[in-house]
Every structure is written in structure tokens, then in C-alpha cells.
Amino acid sequence: MQPTRSLTRPAPRAAVYQMAYFPPDQYEQAWAQGLLNATSYRDHGDYRRETEQTMQALADRSASPIHILPMDVADLLAYAQRTGKDPAARPTRLAYTGWLHETGHTGVLWPPERNSPCWCGSATKYKKCCGNPVFLAVEPPDPASLILRIDLDGVTPAVWRRVAIPSNTTLDVVHRMIQDAMGWYDEHMYVFETDEHTIIDPRSDSGEVPADGERLVSIATDVGAAFTYVYDFGDEWRHTVTVEEIRPGGPGNMFTVLDGGGACPPEDVGGAGWYQHLLAALTDPTSPDHDDAVERLGDDFDPGRWHGAPAGQE
Ligand SMILES: [Zn+2]
Structure with missing residues (x-):
């Protein structure tokens, strides 16, 4: 279903994607400054792979150019202080990247030519660095479970x-x-x-x-x-x-x-407010909406019952 109205502020179609990136020395500084946590890869290679994979996924579905914006920890800290944001929060890095772009930092265009220096700053050819299929085939487990x-x-x-x-x-x-x-x-x-x-x-x-x-x-x-x-x-x-x-x-x-509790409402039932009304009507035969509630929910519908309980939990 297409949105019937905009939930958010109108925004122009993204003409360019900006990808924030910590070069190796800055990545170490980011760790030292406490800007990264258990959800970040400790190894810079794993982090580069994650970044490359994200850009490949973006490129698969969009023709918009992708710019890599290298982050500088001292500059990021100054930005966070200036704007009153938490320097360790990922949203701050996203906002910082947007600010870099707005202030004329175009970064590095991705992907580079296969034989050109890699986007990551390694000075190695892209095809032998982050664009190497062998490098990309490694799948380290995610650093954290949320x-x-x-x-x-x-x-x-x-x-x-x-x-x-x-x-x-x-x-x-x-x-x-x-x-x-x-x-x-x-x-x-x-x-x-x-x-x-x-x-x-x-x-x-x-x-x-x-x-x-x-x-x-x-x-x-x-x-x-x-x-x-x-x-x-x-x-x-x-x-x-x-x-x-x-x-x-x-x-x-x-x-x-x-774990969990409660039944998922049926699709297209009219949203939380109308669903609540139908639940009341379901158990009230005198309600003018009783028949509608039976039709939409089923007469044996139990809103408190979770149908997806893992084996042995119900
Ligand atoms: Zn590289």
C-alpha cells in the first residue's frame, strides 16, 4: 500500500549517499576516546568489510552516487561539542557526516576503478583491497546481539x-x-x-x-x-x-x-483505536458492530493469547 499521507517532513530525493568512515588511525582514536562500543567491530578490517558491503547493497538498488566521507575524531568531537550532541552516539556521526557534506566536503566517490587506489585509504588497488571477493566472503559474527x-x-x-x-x-x-x-x-x-x-x-x-x-x-x-x-x-x-x-x-x-504476549491484530482492521472498539464489540452481542467484529476477528478470537510462543512455553 502506498502511503496515504506523509508521516515525515518532506525531503527531496537523495541525490547522493554519504557514508561516514573512520580511516585506520582515526578508528583507533575513536576507540581510545570511547566513541565506539560493544556493537562495533574491534578489527578495522571487519569494519571496512561492513562498510563496503553496506555500499554494495545501496548500489544494488539505487543509481545515486555514493560518497565516502572520512571522519576525523578531533573534528567530530568539536562538532559534537558545538551542537550539544553525544559524540559517542551513532546518530551524531550521521549528523556530522551530513554537516561535512553540507559544508562542501565531497569525500571519495565509491566505487573506485578496479585498478585505482582503494577508497579506504590503504594505497592498495581496490580490486586487491576492499573490492576483493575473498576479503568480502569472510563473514565474522556480528559483534553484539541486541x-x-x-x-x-x-x-x-x-x-x-x-x-x-x-x-x-x-x-x-x-x-x-x-x-x-x-x-x-x-x-x-x-x-x-x-x-x-x-x-x-x-x-x-x-x-x-x-x-x-x-x-x-x-x-x-x-x-x-x-x-x-x-x-x-x-x-x-x-x-x-x-x-x-x-x-x-x-x-x-x-x-x-x-518471549512475548498478546495476539497480533488482524491486518487492515482499522488501526489501534478501531481494533480496541471491535474487541469490545466482539464480547457484546448488543453492540451494533458485533457482527462486524465476529467477521473481522473470528468469534473465538483471544486477544491475550500469543500464537507464536516458542515450543514448551504455552
Ligand atoms: Zn580498501
Whole structure:
């Protein structure tokens, strides 16, 4: 379904993507200054690979040019102080990158020619450095597993899930994981919102940041951090997603539904307010909407029952 109205401020179609990047010496300084945490790769090679993979994914779906903007830690710290932002927060790095671009820093165009020096600054040919298929084939486990609690806003009884998601998962994949955990059918568009950022379904032409170009760690930065996931711009199901815990990654780091409660509402039922009304009408044969509620929900519908409970939990 196309959005019936804009959820966000209008923005022009992105003419160019800007990718923030810490060169090796700056990466070490970023660690030393506490700008990186358990959700970041410790190894610069793993970090470069992640950056290259993100740009390849962007290039697969968009013809817009991609510019790599090398970050300077001292300059980033000065920017954070000037703007009153947390220098360790990933959103600050995104905002800093935007500021660099606005102030005329065009960075390095990606991808370089195969035989040209690599974008990463190594002085090695691109095809033998970050563009090397052997380098790209290595898949280190994500550095962290994020334990997230998802609450569907505005419904009673509560509909919630607790999930574990690898920290580097791109947000288009996180969308599918949330769909799966909640019980939605992935029939509509979606958007992720934070106080500062709007990251939207790549099928949208709103010009906002596409979900396949951002990773979960960009918006789920620290324990206690929260973002909103909106599904279906018609019914506008809002989910509050909170980071409960950051666990170390490792071989078992994969998407897992850990716990939950409450039934997922049916698709296209009219949003939280009308769903609540139908639940009341379902148990009230005198309600003028009783028949409609039975038709939409089913007469044995139990809103408190979670159908997706892992084996042995129900
Ligand atoms: Zn390289």
C-alpha cells in the first residue's frame, strides 16, 4: 500500500549517499576516546568489510552516487561539542557526516576503478583491497546481539515480544524480523523513527534514508535507547522498540524470538483505536458492530493469547 499521507517532513530525493568512515588511525582514536562500543567491530578490517558491503547493497538498488566521507575524531568531537550532541552516539556521526557534506566536503566517490587506489585509504588497488571477493566472503559474527522489547502502542491487552537480533542487521531485514515476531503479514510499507532520523521502506520514494542502507546499531545504540517502528501507513500500527540488553556476539548470534504476549491484530482492521472498539464489540452481542467484529476477528478470537510462543512455553 502506498502511503496515504506523509508521516515525515518532506525531503527531496537523495541525490547522493554519504557514508561516514573512520580511516585506520582515526578508528583507533575513536576507540581510545570511547566513541565506539560493544556493537562495533574491534578489527578495522571487519569494519571496512561492513562498510563496503553496506555500499554494495545501496548500489544494488539505487543509481545515486555514493560518497565516502572520512571522519576525523578531533573534528567530530568539536562538532559534537558545538551542537550539544553525544559524540559517542551513532546518530551524531550521521549528523556530522551530513554537516561535512553540507559544508562542501565531497569525500571519495565509491566505487573506485578496479585498478585505482582503494577508497579506504590503504594505497592498495581496490580490486586487491576492499573490492576483493575473498576479503568480502569472510563473514565474522556480528559483534553484539541486541535484546529488544517490542510493544504495540495503544492496545489492551498488551501485545509485546522480546527478540534477539544481531547488531549489524540492516533495517530492511529487521523489519522482516519484527513482522515475523509480531505475526504481521508484511503487506504494507514501514518506517523507523527516532528523535533525529527517519529511515524508510526502500520501496518508498520519499527521499528519506532507505532501510537497507542503515544497520540496527544506528538507531539501537545503547541500553535504554528506543525507536518507533510504524507498520502500514493506513492503519498506522506504532511499535515502541526498546534496547533492553547488549550481549556479546558469537557463533550463536542470530535472530531469535525469546518471549512475548498478546495476539497480533488482524491486518487492515482499522488501526489501534478501531481494533480496541471491535474487541469490545466482539464480547457484546448488543453492540451494533458485533457482527462486524465476529467477521473481522473470528468469534473465538483471544486477544491475550500469543500464537507464536516458542515450543514448551504455552
Ligand atoms: Zn580498501
